[in-house]
Amino acid sequence: MAEYHFTTPISKEDVQKLKIGDVIYISGIVFTARDEAHERALEMAEKGEKMPIDFEGLAVYHCGPVVRQVGDDWEIVAAGPTTSTRLDMFEDEFIKEFKVNVVIGKGGMGARTVKAMKELKAVYTAFVGGAAVVAAKGIKRVKEVHWLDLGTPECLWVLEVEKFGPLIVGIDTNGDSLFQNVADEAKAKLGKIGEFLDITF
Amino acid sequence: MTETFDNNLIEDTTVKLLKFAATQLPNDVSEALKKMYEAETKPTSKAALKTIVENFGIAEETSTPMCQDTGIHIYYVNIGENFPKVVGIEETLRKASARATKEVPMRPNAVNPIVGGNSGDNTGRHIPFINYDFIPGADYLEITAFPKGGGSENMCALAMLKPGQGIKGIKKFVIDSIMNAGGQPCPPVIVGVGIGGGADIALKLGKKQLMRPLGQRHSDPKIAQLEEDLLKAINMTGFGSMGLGGDVSTALDVKIEYAHRHPASLPVGVTIQCWAARRATCRIYPDKRVEFLTHKEA
Ligand code: SF4
Numbered sequence: 001m002a003e004y005h006f007t008t009p010i011s012k013e014d015v016q017k018l019k020i021g022d023v024i025y026i027s028g029i030v031f032t033a034r035d036e037a038h039e040r041a042l043e044m045a046e047k048g049e050k051m052p053i054d055f056e057g058l059a060v061y062h063c064g065p066v067v068r069q070v071g072d073d074w075e076i077v078a079a080g081p082t083t084s085t086r087l088d089m090f091e092d093e094f095i096k097e098f099k100v101n102v103v104i105g106k107g108g109m110g111a112r113t114v115k116a117m118k119e120l121k122a123v124y125t126a127f128v129g130g131a132a133v134v135a136a137k138g139i140k141r142v143k144e145v146h147w148l149d150l151g152t153p154e155c156l157w158v159l160e161v162e163k164f165g166p167l168i169v170g171i172d173t174n175g176d177s178l179f180q181n182v183a184d185e186a187k188a189k190l191g192k193i194g195e196f197l198d199i200t201f
Numbered sequence: 202m203t204e205t206f207d208n209n210l211i212e213d214t215t216v217k218l219l220k221f222a223a224t225q226l227p228n229d230v231s232e233a234l235k236k237m238y239e240a241e242t243k244p245t246s247k248a249a250l251k252t253i254v255e256n257f258g259i260a261e262e263t264s265t266p267m268c269q270d271t272g273i274h275i276y277y278v279n280i281g282e283n284f285p286k287v288v289g290i291e292e293t294l295r296k297a298s299a300r301a302t303k304e305v306p307m308r309p310n311a312v313n314p315i316v317g318g319n320s321g322d323n324t325g326r327h328i329p330f331i332n333y334d335f336i337p338g339a340d341y342l343e344i345t346a347f348p349k350g351g352g353s354e355n356m357c358a359l360a361m362l363k364p365g366q367g368i369k370g371i372k373k374f375v376i377d378s379i380m381n382a383g384g385q386p387c388p389p390v391i392v393g394v395g396i397g398g399g400a401d402i403a404l405k406l407g408k409k410q411l412m413r414p415l416g417q418r419h420s421d422p423k424i425a426q427l428e429e430d431l432l433k434a435i436n437m438t439g440f441g442s443m444g445l446g447g448d449v450s451t452a453l454d455v456k457i458e459y460a461h462r463h464p465a466s467l468p469v470g471v472t473i474q475c476w477a478a479r480r481a482t483c484r485i486y487p488d489k490r491v492e493f494l495t496h497k498e499a
Contacts, residue, residue, distance in 0.1 A: 077265060
C-alpha cells in the first residue's frame with residue numbers, strides 16, 4: 001500500500017506507477033460527472049462540439065454533490081462518490097475521447113472499463129462511499145459550474161482540490177481490479193459458507 | 202367540533218428529525234462502526250472504516266450531512282390510537298421535507314421517472330412516501346424520518362421462491378443478493394429480510410427491520426438464530442468495507458421478520474442499508490411534549 005500525492009494534470013506515466021491497493025491524494029482540478037453529464041459530453045463530442053473545459057489530465061469524479069448558493073458563489077456542502085458501475089456504459093469512450101487518466105468513484109467498475117484502462121493507461125480509484133464531509137474538506141472551491149440545466153446533482157462541477165483523498169486504487173493500468181479480486185475470493189469462499197449454512201451454491 | 206392537533210409542531214419536529222437523520226448517526230450505529238474499525242485487520246477496509254468514522258464525526262460536529270446522497274424521503278408514522286385528531290398530516294410532512302431540503306440542506310432527490318426532471322425540493326408524486334400504522338392503547342404520535350440512499354437501495358432484491366425451497370432457499374437468496382451487491386451498497390451494510398406475505402409485503406417487512414436497533418435479536422429464537430447465522434455467513438464473504446476486502450466489515454447486522462404466506466408462494470425480500478444508516482424517531486404527546494428517541498437535542 002504505497003501512498004502518492006499528485007497535482008493535475010496527471011500524466012499517463014504518473015498513473016502507470018500505481019498498483020491496486022495504493023492510496024493517492026490529488027491536488028489541482030477535479031470535475032464531477034454522473035450519468036447525464038457523461039451522456040451529454042459524449043453526444044457533444046460526437047457532433048464535434050467543444051467541451052466547456054479541457055478535460056485532459058484531469059480527474060473525473062462520479063459525484064452529485066449537495067451544494068449551497070451563497071450570493072453568486074457556490075459552496076460544496078457534501079461531495080461523496082456515487083456508484084460507478086452505472087457509468088460502465090460510457091467510461092471507455094469517455095477516457096478515450098477526453099484523455100482523462102484518473103477516474104474517481106465507488107464500488108469499482110466492470111470488465112469493459114478494466115479493459116479500456118489497461119489499453120489506454122488510466123486508473124480507477126475509490127473514494128469511501130458516503131464520506132462526503134471528508135471529501136468536501138479536500139475541496140477548496142468551486143471554480144466553475146456548467147450544464148446546470150441537468151440539476152445540481154447531475155451537472156458539471158469544476159472543483160479546485162487540495163490533498164483530495166484518500167483514494168484507493170481499485171483498477172490499475174495492468175488490468176488488475178481490486179474489486180474483481182475480492183469478488184473472486186468471495187466466490188471461492190461459497191463452499192465454506194454453504195457448509196456453515198447447510199446449503200449448496 | 203373536536204379540536205385538531207397542532208400541525209406546525211409536527212412540521213417543525215419533522216424538520217428536526219430530518220436534520221438529525223442527515224447529520225448524526227444513531228448511537229447504536231456510530232458505536233458499532235467504531236468497534237468494527239478496531240476489529241478489522243485488512244488494511245484496505247480498515248482505511249475505509251477510518252475515513253467513515255472521521256467522516257461522521259465531522260458531520261456531527263459541524264451539523265453537515267454525512268453523505269451527499271441525503272436519500273429519498275420515507276416516513277414511518279405510528280399513530281397512537283388515543284392521540285388527538287390530526288388533519289392533513291401528509292401535507293405537513295411534505296412541507297417538512299421541502300423545508301429540510303433548504304434548511305439542512307438536503308440534496309433534491311425526487312425525479313419524475315416518466316418525463317425526467319428533479320422537483321427540486323424532495324417532494325413529488327407519492328414522495329415523501331409515508332407508511333402508516335396504529336399503536337393500540339398509545340396516546341402519542343411516533344414519527345421516524347428515514348431518508349434512504351439510492352446506492353444501497355439499488356441492491357435490494359425480491360425472490361418469489363417455490364415453497365419447496367424452504368429455509369434453505371431463503372438463506373441462499375440472501376447470500377446470492379450479497380454476492381451480487383459486493384461493494385456497491387457502501388458496506389458495512391445492514392440487511393433487512395422479509396419473508397412471506399406477498400411480494401410487496403416481504404419487501405416492506407424487510408425494510409421495516411432496518412428501524413430496529415443494531416444487535417437487537419428477534420423475539421423468536423429460531424429467527425434470532427437465523428439472523429446470527431446469516432450475519433456470520435455474510436461476513437465470511439470477505440467483501441469488507443466498500444468492497445475493498447475485509448474480514449469482519451461486510452455487514453453490521455441482519456434483521457429478519459416474517460408473515461404467514463400463501464400456500465403457493467414463498468416471497469423473500471432483501472433490503473440493504475448502507476453504513477450511513479440514517480433514521481431519527483420522535484414521539485409527540487398530546488400535551489405537545491416532544492421526545493427524541495434516537496438523538497439528543499442540543
Ligand atoms: S449507499 Fe449510502 S453511504 Fe453510499 S453514497 Fe449512497 S447513501 Fe451514501
